[in-house]
Amino acid sequence: xxxxxxxxxxxxxxxxxxxxxxxxxxxxxxxxxxxxxxxxxxxxxxxxxxxxxxxxxxxxxxxxxxxxxxxxxxxxxxxxxxxxxxxxxxxxxxxxxxxxxxxxxxxxxxxxxxxxxxxxxxxxxxxxxxxxxxxxxxxxxxxxxxxxxxxxxxxxxxxxxxxxxxxxxxxxxxxxxxxxxxxxxxxxxxxxxxxxxxxxxxxxxxxxxxxxxxxxxxxxxxxxxxxxxxxxxxxxxxxxxxxxxxxxxxxxxxxxxxxxxxxxxxxxxxxxxxxxxxxxxxxxxxxxxxxxxxxxxxxxxxxxxxxxxxxxxxxxxxxxxxxxxxxxxxxxxxxxxxxxxxxxxxxxxxxxxxxxxxxxxxxxxxxxxxxxxxxxxxxxxxxxxxxxxxxxxxxxxxxxxxxxxxxxxxxxxxxxxxxxxxxxxxxxxxxxxxxxxxxxxxxxxxxxxxxxxxxxxxxxxxxxxxxxxxxxxxxxxxxxxxxxxxxxxxxxxxxxxxxxxxxxxxxxxxxxxxxxxxxxxxxxxxxxxxxxxxxxxxxxxxxxxxxxxxxxxxxxxxxxxxxxxxxxxxxxxxxxxxxxxxxxxxxxxxxxxxxxxxx
RNA sequence: GGGAUCGUAGCUCAGCUUGGUUAGAGCGCCGGCCUGUCACGUCGGAGGUCGCGGGUUCGAGCCCCGUCGGUCCCGCCA
Numbered sequence: 001x002x003x004x005x006x007x008x009x010x011x012x013x014x015x016x017x018x019x020x021x022x023x024x025x026x027x028x029x030x031x032x033x034x035x036x037x038x039x040x041x042x043x044x045x046x047x048x049x050x051x052x053x054x055x056x057x058x059x060x061x062x063x064x065x066x067x068x069x070x071x072x073x074x075x076x077x078x079x080x081x082x083x084x085x086x087x088x089x090x091x092x093x094x095x096x097x098x099x100x101x102x103x104x105x106x107x108x109x110x111x112x113x114x115x116x117x118x119x120x121x122x123x124x125x126x127x128x129x130x131x132x133x134x135x136x137x138x139x140x141x142x143x144x145x146x147x148x149x150x151x152x153x154x155x156x157x158x159x160x161x162x163x164x165x166x167x168x169x170x171x172x173x174x175x176x177x178x179x180x181x182x183x184x185x186x187x188x189x190x191x192x193x194x195x196x197x198x199x200x201x202x203x204x205x206x207x208x209x210x211x212x213x214x215x216x217x218x219x220x221x222x223x224x225x226x227x228x229x230x231x232x233x234x235x236x237x238x239x240x241x242x243x244x245x246x247x248x249x250x251x252x253x254x255x256x257x258x259x260x261x262x263x264x265x266x267x268x269x270x271x272x273x274x275x276x277x278x279x280x281x282x283x284x285x286x287x288x289x290x291x292x293x294x295x296x297x298x299x300x301x302x303x304x305x306x307x308x309x310x311x312x313x314x315x316x317x318x319x320x321x322x323x324x325x326x327x328x329x330x331x332x333x334x335x336x337x338x339x340x341x342x343x344x345x346x347x348x349x350x351x352x353x354x355x356x357x358x359x360x361x362x363x364x365x366x367x368x369x370x371x372x373x374x375x376x377x378x379x380x381x382x383x384x385x386x387x388x389x390x391x392x393x394x395x396x397x398x399x400x401x402x403x404x405x406x407x408x409x410x411x412x413x414x415x416x417x418x419x420x421x422x423x424x425x426x427x428x429x430x431x432x433x434x435x436x437x438x439x440x441x442x443x444x445x446x447x448x449x450x451x452x453x454x455x456x457x458x459x460x461x462x463x464x465x466x467x468x469x470x471x472x473x474x475x476x477x478x479x480x481x482x483x484x485x486x487x488x489x490x491x492x493x494x495x496x497x498x499x500x501x502x503x504x505x506x507x508x509x510x511x512x513x514x515x516x517x518x519x520x521x522x523x524x525x526x527x528x529x530x531x532x533x534x535x536x537x538x539x540x541x542x543x544x545x546x547x548x549x550x551x552x553x554x555x556x557x558x559x560x561x562x563x564x565x566x567x568x569x570x571x572x573x574x575x576x577x578x579x580x581x582x583x584x585x586x587x588x589x590x591x592x593x594x595x596x597x598x599x
Numbered sequence: 600g601g602g603a604u605c606g607u608a609g610c611u612c613a614g615c616u617u618g619g620u621u622a623g624a625g626c627g628c629c630g631g632c633c634u635g636u637c638a639c640g641u642c643g644g645a646g647g648u649c650g651c652g653g654g655u656u657c658g659a660g661c662c663c664c665g666u667c668g669g670u671c672c673c674g675c676c677a
Contacts, residue, residue, distance in 0.1 A: 089636095092637085113610095
């Protein structure tokens, strides 16, 4: 058997190969040794097929088969035989046949893996990440990476077919003040200066429009040095899109066709239509700018009724210009005291002091705070959130945004607790008309909610200086099942407006010139109106493939503390490397990443 | 930066509430037997710095403090 020869993949062997002599290669999945008959499952990325070794074929090969262990890499030559009705395995694609092995090469022996290479093996994520190459060898994890490949190729095909050009942009770029924390890369040739890895190719794709490419896309890695989450990694992949002369509808159209294509590629049915909500509507109805619209439990505001009560909780919130908001949970009027207490824990992380509950059981009002609120107002509050007999009304009194966040959390809590969504059903939703700015308490100034290159709505341009909080952006997010999967905007293409926005953000003209001078310069030479969108590929793949974590669709992800458990990065570097970069380390790093070593 | 939770055999876990001979289970691993297995069966065996450091105690896997690491969340991030 020569190294390059292979008849087909293991998972592809069928009855059509009957009596053919095949050369197969793969990993030993399992050996079943019956004494003078040995079965071996041979696995590769397509599945596995049963090999049979028997004494009366070839004694040497048979004895070698007895020495096989899980994960040995072998090559075999043998004849495909029908298993017969009694011995066939109906659960396997290859189960009707088996390969009678005449010859075998052990290409590589294997140590016993730290965990079984099986889908149903229970393995901690720590183990999976440390031995990622073994985790990826497991069929289901392997398939996720294959599926991600398909999604990427489909995206490229779809966008190319609409005339978009895939253009690469630099990874070594310029640090920009807005947005996330940059990853810095020290320059050796100009020691003391730094490149920044791109948070996104935002400015380069805009410059592609200035260059006249008209339609650009890129499947591109982005880097943000912020804390990680189940759906956030330090580096992640965007499907980045930009086009010239669009209106919002055109960008949304491109995005919708792409989304439908990706749903199809994943074997899912996209919802018939993409719903649309303004940001203000989303906050009012769901308390969230990326609502899960697959179920009800919509929010209501009861501030007016609450203002008529003497209830201290309501009074103090309303006196501080806050709101009393609530929602109705159908059929939960008989919720236990213990379960109600648990709700307080749900809202705590979002700044809520507590949840006020009212309910109507068999016509009678109930609730701990009922005596403070009074029957009349209580009935009105329940009516206002649509609570009927047998329903539970939950209310939060707090600043408007806090009340929204708390009730949104309660919505999701009951979604999961009561199983309100069908996992096979998906919702796609555009949220648009975002506020252009939000107030940063840390920086004591306005910051761009999307980014500083977003075009404000034309009719709001006059308010940039006078009423920045009222300015709406021509920005839009695509939301799937309560997750933001993409976001974009029409961009500013005039230096004049761009300077006004920089000023609203508190940049002096000098700062703007220093940080974004190249953009303002480019805008002088004929810039087409342009806009675009970027999809978070990892997050979208996660949702389309039904994964719980973004790490499941990334071949080599990092832990939530930004470590690679496989390579032990980040790590210290040689003093010589630091010298070349003219860098001195002030603080000694933690001594170990290895949990087995500790201190 | 903060909160929650977890760390015991190669893996997944029990033991911790109430500190007390020699720390258990399943799977895996090693060896014997077995011609139709496919979670093969069967008989036998090996395997532990209880993440790490310190403290309390006559005595710590168990209690306390710190630390490292995994996960989830808030802040942060779009």
